[in-house]
Amino acid sequence: xxxxxxxxxxxxxxxxAGEVVERPSSVVKxxxxxxxxxxxxxxxxxxxxxxxxxxxxxxxxxxxxxDDVPTAFLRHATSKIRTGEDLDCIATxxxxxxxxxSICAVSKLDLITRTADSDEGIHYRIEGSDEVMCxxxxxxxxxTIIVRExxxxxxxxxxxxxxxxxxxxxxxxxxxRVALSHPEISFRFLRDGKEALLTPGDGKLKSAVHAVLGxxxxxxxxxxxxxxxxxxxxxxxxxPTQARPNRSMQIFFINGRYVRSRTMQNALEEACKGAxxxxxxxxxxxxxxxxxxxxxxxVHPAKLEVRFTNERPVYEAVYFAVKSALAAFDSPREMELxxxxxxNAAPNMHEYKGVQVSLSDASPIPxxxxxxxxxxxxxxxxAAGTSDVPALSVPERPASPSPLSRxxxxxxxxxxxxxxxxxxxPAPLPDSDTIFTxxxxxxxxxxxxxxxxxPPAVVPADSFLLPDYRIVGELFDTYILIESxxxxxxxxxxxxHERLIFERxxxxxxxxxxxxxxxxxPVTLDKQQYDAVTEHLDLLAKAGFEAEDFGTGTVILRSVxxxxxxxxxxxxxxxxxxxxxxxxxxxTTDYTEWIYHTIACKSAVKGGxxxxxxxxxxxxxxxxxxxxxxxxxxxxxxYVSLTRRxxxxxxxxxxx
Numbered sequence: 197x198x199x200x201x202x203x204x205x206x207x208x209x210x211x212x213a214g215e216v217v218e219r220p221s222s223v224v225k226x227x228x229x230x231x232x233x234x235x236x237x238x239x240x241x242x243x244x245x246x247x248x249x250x251x252x253x254x255x256x257x258x259x260x261x262x263d264d265v266p267t268a269f270l271r272h273a274t275s276k277i278r279t280g281e282d283l284d285c286i287a288t289x290x291x292x293x294x295x296x297x298s299i300c301a302v303s304k305l306d307l308i309t310r311t312a313d314s315d316e317g318i319h320y321r322i323e324g325s326d327e328v329m330c331x332x333x334x335x336x337x338x339x340t341i342i343v344r345e346x347x348x349x350x351x352x353x354x355x356x357x358x359x360x361x362x363x364x365x366x367x368x369x370x371x372x373r374v375a376l377s378h379p380e381i382s383f384r385f386l387r388d389g390k391e392a393l394l395t396p397g398d399g400k401l402k403s404a405v406h407a408v409l410g411x412x413x414x415x416x417x418x419x420x421x422x423x424x425x426x427x428x429x430x431x432x433x434x435x436p437t438q439a440r441p442n443r444s445m446q447i448f449f450i451n452g453r454y455v456r457s458r459t460m461q462n463a464l465e466e467a468c469k470g471a472x473x474x475x476x477x478x479x480x481x482x483x484x485x486x487x488x489x490x491x492x493x494x495v496h497p498a499k500l501e502v503r504f505t506n507e508r509p510v511y512e513a514v515y516f517a518v519k520s521a522l523a524a525f526d527s528p529r530e531m532e533l534x535x536x537x538x539x540n541a542a543p544n545m546h547e548y549k550g551v552q553v554s555l556s557d558a559s560p561i562p563x564x565x566x567x568x569x570x571x572x573x574x575x576x577x578x579a580a581g582t583s584d585v586p587a588l589s590v591p592e593r594p595a596s597p598s599p600l601s602r603x604x605x606x607x608x609x610x611x612x613x614x615x616x617x618x619x620x621x622p623a624p625l626p627d628s629d630t631i632f633t634x635x636x637x638x639x640x641x642x643x644x645x646x647x648x649x650x651p652p653a654v655v656p657a658d659s660f661l662l663p664d665y666r667i668v669g670e671l672f673d674t675y676i677l678i679e680s681x682x683x684x685x686x687x688x689x690x691x692x693h694e695r696l697i698f699e700r701x702x703x704x705x706x707x708x709x710x711x712x713x714x715x716x717x718p719v720t721l722d723k724q725q726y727d728a729v730t731e732h733l734d735l736l737a738k739a740g741f742e743a744e745d746f747g748t749g750t751v752i753l754r755s756v757x758x759x760x761x762x763x764x765x766x767x768x769x770x771x772x773x774x775x776x777x778x779x780x781x782x783x784t785t786d787y788t789e790w791i792y793h794t795i796a797c798k799s800a801v802k803g804g805x806x807x808x809x810x811x812x813x814x815x816x817x818x819x820x821x822x823x824x825x826x827x828x829x830x831x832x833x834x835y836v837s838l839t840r841r842x843x844x845x846x847x848x849x850x851x852x
Contacts, residue, residue, distance in 0.1 A: 308335050456500050
């Protein structure tokens with residue numbers, strides 16, 4: 197007797213309406229979930245032309261009996277539940293009994309299946325909900341379903357399908373999620389004849405993460421294992437130093453089902469607060485196991501959202517699990533310094549880089565050799581008795597205070613610091629490396645080894661073209677203060693520098709100058725971002741990013757814009773990828789503009805950075821000669837002003 201039964205009307209009405217099959221990835225998701233419910237240990241998915249032309253899903257599960265096959269294609273026919281009470285404790289991925297009925301209604305479908313206790317299988321064919329063939333056949337234990345020509349009978353829906361590449365990436369994203377949620381199952385994904393994914397199925401989550409997300413992503417993960425209030429949390433968490441600019445790599449599972457959960461997301465980010473830089477987000481692959489009766493999956497048509505009977509235990513379990521993982525595995529590395537080996541010599545003799553050096557009062561402590569700043573001077577003679585080692589000495593500080601050093605309290609600024617005021621000739625928008633670079637010292641002058649931060653500069657309010665101004669200083673290492681006539685102007689140096697870089701990028705018609713990376717950088721993306729990036733490689737190249745499709749959700753970054761460096765380049769690329777993924781379906785033409793926004797923001801000087809007076813002055817002068825630059829690319833004001841009258845009102849010097 198078959199296991200597949202039609203639900204009664206009352207039970208069918210209690211089920212939330214299932215998601216209509218709208219694209220090939222919907223079909224693959226439903227079929228793969230049925231394979232998992234059939235206790236399969238090996239699942240193979242093959243697609244051609246993005247799945248619109250051909251989808252084949254094969255498993256080695258329990259199979260279906262001849263009596264079950266025709267019934268399985270009727271609506272609300274399922275073996276997962278029997279009554280309405282079963283909806284209160286759903287332990288399977290599928291339960292609605294709508295998947296096969298919806299799929300066969302818009303495609304040509306073949307089913308080949310056999311159970312372990314049967315000598316022969318059955319081959320069943322159905323087209324557009326009409327049975328075409330049902331006959332015995334020889335096959336292996338398990339089930340194979342082949343879906344051909346999706347939407348052949350509904351051309352209006354077929355024309356809304358995206359490109360083969362986009363549809364294929366959507367299917368790849370579905371398989372990635374189920375492979376991560378079930379590491380005990382070996383998944384194989386074939387795409388147009390090429391193997392795109394193969395997981396070992398050894399039951400180890402780290403093996404599945406390595407196969408799906410790659411070696412680079414896996415190497416930076418911390419293990420998570422915790423149980424609290426009957427809620428078990430297992431998985432992996434990214435190190436705080438490897439946080440990402442968006443939440444795309446936060447992957448959660450509940451009882452083996454991929455879900456989107458605001459509760460778990462908030463618990464994760466709250467636990468990482470203080471460890472992860474502001475504006476970045478931790479990545480994770482976390483699985484939560486709890487009583488089926490305490491979670492309702494009959495909420496969302498695609499079963500992507502769940503409702504908890506009590507959210508507090510879930511929140512606390514995730515929070516404490518992440519906190520424990522950070523405390524246990526994210527300890528700072530100890531710095532190991534090389535030991536100085538002592539030699540048998542006089543008490544004032546030590547070995548320095550293999551040479552005995554005297555540490556008497558007459559001989560200075562060895563330091564790194566310094567370049568000769570006076571090319572006309574003769575080289576210093578070696579000290580007596582140390583002919584093999586050049587004399588090493590620390591240059592003396594100048595007797596008079598440095599012009600860039602701050603005066604002590606009570607001294608007048610003008611004694612040690614030149615005033616900057618007056619009208620200057622127009623200046624073009626500088627290159628990004630013109631502003632905020634260390635000034636080159638004059639030949640023959642000693643270099644100040646630890647220059648103290650210089651006070652910042654200030655600018656006029658409405659036009660920046662007032663003839664009389666003076667740079668007063670810098671506030672909080674963020675705001676430049678300028679006195680101009682009867683006004684005090686505060687400039688946000690990050691916003692100003694960001695806008696100037698953005699203007700330079702947008703006004704140049706040529707591709708921004710880029711630099712080749714010594715070692716190509718692999719960047720792991722989720723499938724939506726990967727799809728968006730691979731579709732816009734030409735656009736990224738125009739912005740200075742040379743990227744190459746490496747397959748399986750990874751792109752290789754070979755060059756980056758010159759104005760970006762180090763971690764800023766990777767962060768900028770990840771942020772751009774996230775925005776491209778979010779706007780993949782949006783109707784917009786300003787891709788280049790907001791890519792330049794991101795580059796400018798990442799490369800600009802940051803609030804809190806210490807900058808020399810010359811750097812701040814250069815920024816102020818550039819702003820003065822470009823009065824149209826008033827807001828940063830995000831719309832924040834670059835400067836604000838206070839009049840002398842307003843200030844004196846605050847101090848009660850004048851009445852209103």
